[in-house]
Amino acid sequence: MRRKISILGATGSVGGSTLDLVTRSPDRFEVVALTAATNVASLAEAARRTGARLAVIADETRLPELQGALAGTRCRAATGREALIEAASDEAELVMAAIVGCAGLEPVMAGVEAGRTVALANKEALVTAGSLMTEAARRAGATILPVDSEHNAIFQCLAGNRSVDVARLILTASGGPFRNASAEDMAKATPEQAVAHPNWSMGAKISVDSATMINKGLELIEAHHLFGLAPERIDILVHPQSVIHSLVEYVDGSVIAQLGSPDMRIPIAHALAWPERMPTPAERLDLARIRSLDFEQPDEARFPALRLAREALADGTAAPIVLNAANEIAVAAFLDRRIGFTDIASTVQRALETITPQPPQSIADVIDIDREVREKAHEIMPLPAN
Ligand SMILES: NC(=O)c1ccc[n+]([C@@H]2O[C@H](COP(=O)([O-])OP(=O)(O)OC[C@H]3O[C@@H](n4cnc5c(N)ncnc54)[C@H](OP(=O)(O)O)[C@@H]3O)[C@@H](O)[C@H]2O)c1
Structure with a gap:
C-alpha cells in the first residue's frame, strides 16, 4: 500500500529534498497535494512530475498563472487559507510540514487536528504554539515526527x-x-x-x-x-x-x-x-x-x-511568539538590506521588552499576537541606514 503524502512548502529546500526522496520511491508514496507561496513554475512542475491532485499557491494573485500551468492535467489549482488547510488535512495520511515561518502554523494544526502523521520541519509552528499543538496531537491521536536534524x-x-x-x-x-x-x-x-x-x-x-x-x-x-x-x-x-x-x-x-x-x-x-x-x-x-x-x-x-x-x-507566557515574529521581520529586513546583521538580535530584544501579551489560549490568539508584533515592526526595528 502506498502512503498518501502532502508536501507543504514543496518548492523550498526541505520540500525539494522530500520530493527527491518521494520520487525515488514511487512504490512507497502517492503525492496527493503540494503547496507553495509564490513559485508557480516549480509548483506546477512538481505537480506534473508527481501526479499530485491538488496544488495550492498561497499568493492569490498567482492562481490564474497556476491554472494555466496545470492545464491539461488532473491536478486542481487552488489558493487561500481553506485550500492550504485542505492540503494538510483532507486526503493525506502523512503531511510534510515544510513551510517557513509562522505562516505554516494553521495548516500544521489542521493536519494535527485531523489526526494525521505530521513530519514537522516548520519549527516556527511549534515555537509559537507548542503546548496547544502537543495537546491537540494528544487529543486527535496525531503523530508529530521531528524532521529538524537535531x-x-x-x-x-x-x-x-x-x-x-x-x-x-x-x-x-x-x-x-x-x-x-x-x-x-x-x-x-x-x-x-x-x-x-x-x-x-x-x-x-x-x-x-x-x-x-x-x-x-x-x-x-x-x-x-x-x-x-x-x-x-x-x-x-x-x-x-x-x-x-x-x-x-x-x-x-x-x-x-x-x-x-x-x-x-x-x-x-x-x-x-x-x-x-x-x-x-x-x-x-x-x-x-x-x-x-x-x-x-x-x-x-x-x-x-x-x-x-x-x-x-x-x-512561560507569549514571549516565544513575540521572539519568533520579531525575528521573522528582522531577518526579512536584513535580507532586504534595510537593517544590519547585529540589528536582528537587538530587534528581537526590543520586541521582548516592549510587547508583553497575555498567554495564548488558542491558535487564533497566537495569530493575533504574531500580527501585533508585525504591525509594530516600525517601532521595534532601527531606522534604515541611508
Ligand atoms: N532547509 C533545511 O535544511 C532545514 C533544516 C531543518 C529545519 N528546517 C525548517 O523547515 C522549514 C522550511 O525551511 P526551508 O529551508 O525549506 O525554507 P525555504 O527553502 O525558504 O522554503 C519555504 C517553503 O515555504 C513556502 N512559503 C514561504 N512563505 C509562505 C507563506 N507565507 N505561505 C505559504 N507557503 C510559504 C515557500 O514557497 P515559495 O518557494 O513559493 O516561496 C517554500 O515552498 C523552516 O521552518 C525551517 O526552519 C529547514
Missing part, C-alpha cells in the same frame, strides 16, 4: 528507552558562518555572508537564523515541546563538523548520539519511512577521513539571540 537525532536516540531515564538532551550546533567572527565583523556582515552556511544547504531564513544562532534557540523551544524536558535539562554544544546531530544522556551516564553526513535527506527519510527505514542517496559517513570531531561552548556574548530564546521560553 530533533530527529534525539528521537532516534530515545528509541527503546524510558523517558524517565533521560538525564539531559544535548543539541549540537555548527556555530554557523560567523563562529569565529569578531563582533565588529558581524556588525558589517552582508546577507551573502550570512546565508553561506559552512555545512548545510538551506533556505535563506533558516540560514540567517543559523548565523545569529537564534536557530538553536528556536530548536531549544522546539525540543522542550517535543520531548517534554525542562529547559535547564537541554544543553547546546557547538560542534563545527555537523556530524553528530544531537545526543541524549541517561541517568546511568551513558550518552547516545546519532551521526550522519549533513544531508537533510537523512532525517527527512527517517520521518517519511518511520517506523521503518528507507534508502537515501546521501553520502555515507567516513569517520576515518573526517578523523576528528570538535566541540566547544556557545558564546552567548557574541550570539545574544541564543540567550533571548532561553529567556523567552523561561518566561
Whole structure:
C-alpha cells in the first residue's frame, strides 16, 4: 500500500529534498497535494512530475498563472487559507510540514487536528504554539515526527528507552558562518555572508537564523515541546563538523548520539519511512577521513539571540511568539538590506521588552499576537541606514 503524502512548502529546500526522496520511491508514496507561496513554475512542475491532485499557491494573485500551468492535467489549482488547510488535512495520511515561518502554523494544526502523521520541519509552528499543538496531537491521536536534524537525532536516540531515564538532551550546533567572527565583523556582515552556511544547504531564513544562532534557540523551544524536558535539562554544544546531530544522556551516564553526513535527506527519510527505514542517496559517513570531531561552548556574548530564546521560553507566557515574529521581520529586513546583521538580535530584544501579551489560549490568539508584533515592526526595528 502506498502512503498518501502532502508536501507543504514543496518548492523550498526541505520540500525539494522530500520530493527527491518521494520520487525515488514511487512504490512507497502517492503525492496527493503540494503547496507553495509564490513559485508557480516549480509548483506546477512538481505537480506534473508527481501526479499530485491538488496544488495550492498561497499568493492569490498567482492562481490564474497556476491554472494555466496545470492545464491539461488532473491536478486542481487552488489558493487561500481553506485550500492550504485542505492540503494538510483532507486526503493525506502523512503531511510534510515544510513551510517557513509562522505562516505554516494553521495548516500544521489542521493536519494535527485531523489526526494525521505530521513530519514537522516548520519549527516556527511549534515555537509559537507548542503546548496547544502537543495537546491537540494528544487529543486527535496525531503523530508529530521531528524532521529538524537535531530533533530527529534525539528521537532516534530515545528509541527503546524510558523517558524517565533521560538525564539531559544535548543539541549540537555548527556555530554557523560567523563562529569565529569578531563582533565588529558581524556588525558589517552582508546577507551573502550570512546565508553561506559552512555545512548545510538551506533556505535563506533558516540560514540567517543559523548565523545569529537564534536557530538553536528556536530548536531549544522546539525540543522542550517535543520531548517534554525542562529547559535547564537541554544543553547546546557547538560542534563545527555537523556530524553528530544531537545526543541524549541517561541517568546511568551513558550518552547516545546519532551521526550522519549533513544531508537533510537523512532525517527527512527517517520521518517519511518511520517506523521503518528507507534508502537515501546521501553520502555515507567516513569517520576515518573526517578523523576528528570538535566541540566547544556557545558564546552567548557574541550570539545574544541564543540567550533571548532561553529567556523567552523561561518566561512561560507569549514571549516565544513575540521572539519568533520579531525575528521573522528582522531577518526579512536584513535580507532586504534595510537593517544590519547585529540589528536582528537587538530587534528581537526590543520586541521582548516592549510587547508583553497575555498567554495564548488558542491558535487564533497566537495569530493575533504574531500580527501585533508585525504591525509594530516600525517601532521595534532601527531606522534604515541611508
Ligand atoms: N532547509 C533545511 O535544511 C532545514 C533544516 C531543518 C529545519 N528546517 C525548517 O523547515 C522549514 C522550511 O525551511 P526551508 O529551508 O525549506 O525554507 P525555504 O527553502 O525558504 O522554503 C519555504 C517553503 O515555504 C513556502 N512559503 C514561504 N512563505 C509562505 C507563506 N507565507 N505561505 C505559504 N507557503 C510559504 C515557500 O514557497 P515559495 O518557494 O513559493 O516561496 C517554500 O515552498 C523552516 O521552518 C525551517 O526552519 C529547514
